[in-house]
Amino acid sequence: MKKIYAIKAAMLALLLGGGYALADEDVKVGFALALSGFIAPYDDGPYKAAQLAIDDINTKGGLLGKKLIAVASDTKSDVDVGAIAATDVIGKGARVIMVTCDFDFGAPAAIVAQSQNVFAFSSCAADPKFGVQGIGPNAYTLATATLTQGSILAEFAYKQANLKTAYLLTDTSGEYMKSLCASFERRFIELAGEAGIVGKDNFHGLNDTSIAGQISRLKASPKQPEAVMFCGAGSAGASFIRQIRATGIDLPLLAGESMDGAYWLGAVPDLSNFYVLAYGSAFGNDPDAKINDFTTRFTAKFGEQPATSHALTGYSVIEAWALAVERAGTFDTDAVRAELDKLKDEPFLAGKTSFTPEAHINLDRPMLVFNIVNGKHEPIGRFSSEVIPELKF
Structure with a gap:
């Protein structure tokens, strides 16, 4: 019950604040994650990897010619703070948010995003309820179920x-x-x-x-x-x-x-x-050289290896959303969702990735x-x- 009240309060604050601001020249990517507390080891790597993916896109001229800007809010590993963190970053103009790598801890933030027609991606919530059936059509996860x-x-x-x-x-x-x-x-x-x-x-x-x-x-x-x-x-x-x-x-x-x-x-x-x-090796000994190259770049940028291979799914959150935006030719949520739901065996860093209108989680991935x-x-x-x-x- 406490969780439900927290979500409702956060949604009310967002509505009273007028929802997210329309993007101008830059496009904001939100992160409502556990940047401290006991869940942090699962969110830290994906957050940093997503920043690396954003850097890669910006270096190539941005997404649809617009620069991507990261805005973050710490849930402090508190399930009741998830909705508040989502409200914070959406209120700052985020057109898509990444939420915690877990259904229980990521769902409150994702529910707020769904209510505002904003995408909520979990880097690695693997319970199948994170998706259409458990949250809504704007919820996706780069996890393998x-x-x-x-x-x-x-x-x-x-x-x-x-x-x-x-x-x-x-x-x-x-x-x-x-x-x-x-x-x-x-x-x-x-x-x-x-x-x-x-x-x-x-x-x-x-x-x-x-x-x-x-x-x-x-x-x-x-x-x-x-x-x-x-x-x-x-x-x-x-x-x-x-x-x-x-x-x-x-x-x-x-x-x-x-x-x-x-x-x-x-x-x-x-x-x-x-x-x-x-999902892969964070230790530089993956059978796939592409993943070892990512680990080298991650380590060079942040001064340490990823804590877990969930960093790969964090990078692929940005890969998936950006590819769908490019194919849609717009940031419009409905148009981008249509492209996301057509992704089939895309060779993302986390592994081959497919979505359908019914399944926003991967069921067929090594x-x-x-x-x-x-x-x-x-x-x-x-x-x-x-x-x-x-x-x-």
Whole structure:
């Protein structure tokens, strides 16, 4: 209820302020992101990468001859501040905004943008509700859907790593984690049968500090799994992984791109046997030279490598919107939306990207699988889901 009131208050403030100002010579790109707080590692890289993409466009003469200008507002990793941040940047004239890399934290800002007929792109909200069905026709995400991520991990585990049974540990504090584990379970059962899932348990990443009970139940499972599918995120996820390893459980762990990056690895020294999905490598060792070149340019501009590969999706937010603007020949929202909804297998930095009027998220895109060995990310290769998931709500 508190979230709903915050969104309504922000929308009222925007309406009383007259909405966004019409662009003159410059076109403003807004960022309503977590630039501080615990979500910041997921938004910092995309924000900086988007700035790099804006620089690239401006260096070539701008977009439709107009210079792009970034305007930002910090949500401080507070879900209730998202709507306020969106109101701020739209009020400053933003014609498109980027919101937080998560459905739960990005949706409030996206709802405000939708109400003003402004585009809201998430760099990497992977829950399928971020789009037409969950927010509205102006909401897009450059993520690969959790439906696909879970399927890729299930197929990799069963066919590439020869892991025939799995145990699920799901963080229920976010839609991404719940959707990821549900998708993995569905596909793994298709491959291994019902007996392939030997157990499952839940924890709450925002409230729990210990998963001792879950670990005890895992160790007491009548049939021990060959792998654990861990659907957690960030620093909290790192704490739980440390607890798992500290009890002597050395089973292969599988994780989605919510555990991408090395910023959390200090909490689990010399971690090994950990398979994690990513959009690409932030470490300069991607199989795709184009991504390594991006990492080099990013590092030169900002003085450090991206915290995660979500930077690739941040760059591609600008790529997607700019390409649609060019094809439409205008910044008009309705005309640009029509072009966005026709994008098909576009070779963006984040990977091939397609949108339709019904699906504003990617369902058919290869992703990179790493094996973390002694604390180092070793890329195995890019894998696609053999079965393209159906978008259901």
